[in-house]
Amino acid sequence: MNGATRRAKRPNGRAPLLVVGDALLDRDVTGRAERLAPDAPVPVLDGCDEAVRPGGAALTAYLAARDGREVTLVTGIGDDPAGRELRRLLEPWVTLVPLPLTGPLPEKTRVLAADRPVVRLDRGDGRVREATVEAREAVREASAVLVSDYGRGSADALRDELTARPPLVWDPHPRGGPPAPGTRLVTPAEKEAHALAPGDATPRRDLAAAAHSAAALVRHWRAAAVAVTLGARGALLSYGEHPLLVPACAAHHGDSCGAGDRFAATAAGMLADGALVGEAVEGAVAAATAFVGAGGAGALPAADAAPDPLPDGGDPFALAGRIRAAHGTVVAAGGCFDLLHAGHVGLLQAARQLGDCLVVCVNSDASVRRRKGAGRPVNPLADRVRVLRALACVDAVAVFDEDTPERLLTDLRPDVWVKGGDYAAADLPEAVLLQEWGGQAVLLPYLDGRSSTRMLARATEGLR
Numbered sequence: 001m002n003g004a005t006r007r008a009k010r011p012n013g014r015a016p017l018l019v020v021g022d023a024l025l026d027r028d029v030t031g032r033a034e035r036l037a038p039d040a041p042v043p044v045l046d047g048c049d050e051a052v053r054p055g056g057a058a059l060t061a062y063l064a065a066r067d068g069r070e071v072t073l074v075t076g077i078g079d080d081p082a083g084r085e086l087r088r089l090l091e092p093w094v095t096l097v098p099l100p101l102t103g104p105l106p107e108k109t110r111v112l113a114a115d116r117p118v119v120r121l122d123r124g125d126g127r128v129r130e131a132t133v134e135a136r137e138a139v140r141e142a143s144a145v146l147v148s149d150y151g152r153g154s155a156d157a158l159r160d161e162l163t164a165r166p167p168l169v170w171d172p173h174p175r176g177g178p179p180a181p182g183t184r185l186v187t188p189a190e191k192e193a194h195a196l197a198p199g200d201a202t203p204r205r206d207l208a209a210a211a212h213s214a215a216a217l218v219r220h221w222r223a224a225a226v227a228v229t230l231g232a233r234g235a236l237l238s239y240g241e242h243p244l245l246v247p248a249c250a251a252h253h254g255d256s257c258g259a260g261d262r263f264a265a266t267a268a269g270m271l272a273d274g275a276l277v278g279e280a281v282e283g284a285v286a287a288a289t290a291f292v293g294a295g296g297a298g299a300l301p302a303a304d305a306a307p308d309p310l311p312d313g314g315d316p317f318a319l320a321g322r323i324r325a326a327h328g329t330v331v332a333a334g335g336c337f338d339l340l341h342a343g344h345v346g347l348l349q350a351a352r353q354l355g356d357c358l359v360v361c362v363n364s365d366a367s368v369r370r371r372k373g374a375g376r377p378v379n380p381l382a383d384r385v386r387v388l389r390a391l392a393c394v395d396a397v398a399v400f401d402e403d404t405p406e407r408l409l410t411d412l413r414p415d416v417w418v419k420g421g422d423y424a425a426a427d428l429p430e431a432v433l434l435q436e437w438g439g440q441a442v443l444l445p446y447l448d449g450r451s452s453t454r455m456l457a458r459a460t461e462g463l464r
Contacts, residue, residue, distance in 0.1 A: 014392055015272035016070040018138060019094075020158055021057025021148030021171075022128070023075040025082045025107045028053075028298050033113035043113055053300060054089050055108055057148035059258055060171070064146070064265040065093040066328075067353060072097060072142070074135045076128040076154055080104040097138050099154060101126035106152065115255065115298075128153030136161050144168050144272035146264060147183075151175025169268040170223075171260065172196065181222035185277055187264050187284075193217060193228045207236065207245065214238035227281045229263055231256065232292075234285045237278065246281050248289045258297030263288040266353045273349060273392075283350035286444050290354045290416055293440055294329065301327035316359045316396035320412055329355030332398075332414035334405050334430075336363045337384050338377040343420070345391065350444050351418040352393035360388050361408055364401040371403065406433055417441040 031045030054062045061073040072095040077083045082105040090096055103126035111118045139145060139158055145167040149155040155162065155170075156177050166182035174195045179186045188196060190210055197213040198220050214226045218240040227246075228236045234247040266287040270280040320330045333351045337344055337360070352358040362384060368377040377384065385397050400408040409417065409430055417434050419441070431441035 014067070014069045014269070015144055015274075016072070016142075017064050017268060017272055018072045018074065018142035018145045019057055019061040019064065019148060020074045020139065020145060020154055020162065020167075021060065022150035022152035022154045023058035023073070023077055023086060023105065024055030024150070025086045025105055025124075026053050026055030026059070026297065027051070027107065027109040028112060029109060030112045030115070030298075033118070043118060045111065045113055045118070051298070052085065052089070053297060054086060055297075056106075056150045056261075057154070058086060058090060059297060060146065060148040060261040060265045061094045062090065063258075063262055064269055066356060067265070067269055068356075069269055071095070072138060074138055074154065074158070075099060076101045076126060076152060077105055078126065080124075080126075082107050082124060097132075097135050099132060099135055099157060100129045102129050103127070110257070110298075112298075126152070128157045131157040131161075140165065144268065146268035147171065147179070148261065148264060149173050149176035149179075168271045169264055171264040179221050179223055182224070183221070184224045184271060185267060185280065186217065186221060186223045186226045187229060187260070187267065188217070188226070189229050189260055190231070193226070210236045211238065211243045214243055215240055225277050227267070227284075229260060229288070231259075232289075234289075235263070235281055237281045244278065244281075246278075246285045248285055255296030255298050256292050258300075259288045259292050261297075262291040269353065270349060275346065275349060279346050279350070282445055283346075283353050286350055286442060287353045290440065290442065294415070316398040317412060319357055319396045320359060320414065323355075323357045326356075328357070329416065330357055330359065330412070330414045331355035331416045331418060332359045332361055332409065332412060333418040334361040334363075335420065336368045336372065336377065337388060338368060338372070338379055340384075340387050345393075347418070347420050347444050348388075348391060349393045351416075352395075354416050354418070354442075357395040358393060359396045359398055359412060359414065360394050361398050361400055361405045361412075362388065364399055367401055367403060404429060406430060409433060413437050413439070415439050418444055420444065 028051045029048050031048035033043035033045055035044050037044050057075050061071050065071040074097045076099040078101045104124040105126050106124040109121040139161040147155050147167045147170040149172055151173040162180040166180045168184050170179035170183045170186045172179060172188050174192055193213040197216040210228045214228045214236055215238050217226045218238055225239050232248055237244040263284040267280040267284040270283050323330050331351055331354045365377055365381050388394050388397050398408055417430050434441050
């Protein structure tokens, strides 16, 4: 791509992703508010710190790249100071295909007192002027496309190409145009869904209203599916009727800034890797929930540090140490993984989306026998470890010999601990343990009807 800013590929088996959308430069100015100004009843912020990060479609692309994915971003960006700063932040992470802007890059500045927003300052009115040959070619050649439309012209400039090859995911905005017909999944927030649904003037904010808006939008946009994000309640997925509610696995009341971008990036990445729409929405809800719980976009590591290549998976503790040193998120998942099936793979793919590496904690042969009985495991430990390491979503494997992995987790100290949804919260003694170092235990749903025990029963029945 002539003129594109390139980055090195990370050949880990994850499908590449093209993001088309409107980039912003986001700033947070944070200070202490302990007094009011003498000339007006407004708080005075002392000891202010400023942090800058990618925003809008640039945040979506950055989050997808932090998942270990090769990402190309097609967006409006110029040579103004904000544009130069955003290029600097993105350069280690994404391949940038610029579109010309009519004015300065939009900037969004949040002023926060003790992490609570006081005011937001917006400046920069640049809109995409036109598509370039390079951008059109990038869309035509992409195998997986995510549109992050903030209503500043990027998607509209490339509408012909996006209509010819409908995207996997379209994250809409009331000021933007409609998604391309045939888009596999559209992801409006609840307020956006009500504003965009034809003839929907109801002020209600309940599940019935969300379901009505989602069904109307599936038909109006001619989309394959619409997932209305509901914040702490999860998401409602509709194919036109009988919607599926995907609840959040935990309720967090942290900073939700960027949660929609995290949702869209996760869903698009999972769809690109071959997941079903329902699986992608489940993974996206879990990822967005963990994202808010970790502090939202304001708690992300600095974007201008180049990503380190992941180790080869030989030492899970060294891997966790490297990720922590780079201010990343260590995710761990546990199980026997005796007969690896689609439910396991879906769980591990969703778990990997929650952070910057995934360490799988697997029971030893003796531990499996104590838990499952004589004749188990069917596959010895060496085979189970080899199969797990072969999965693109698994960065390392650790083995424990006890009945539960508490001792291993104490040494590994993951930020997030994942178990399959066939457990209940009361069955997770690890949850209390993780609280000791500020970690979070979460449950993710398995694919319905998949289990090693059922596979064995079917195989045994077939031999009779």
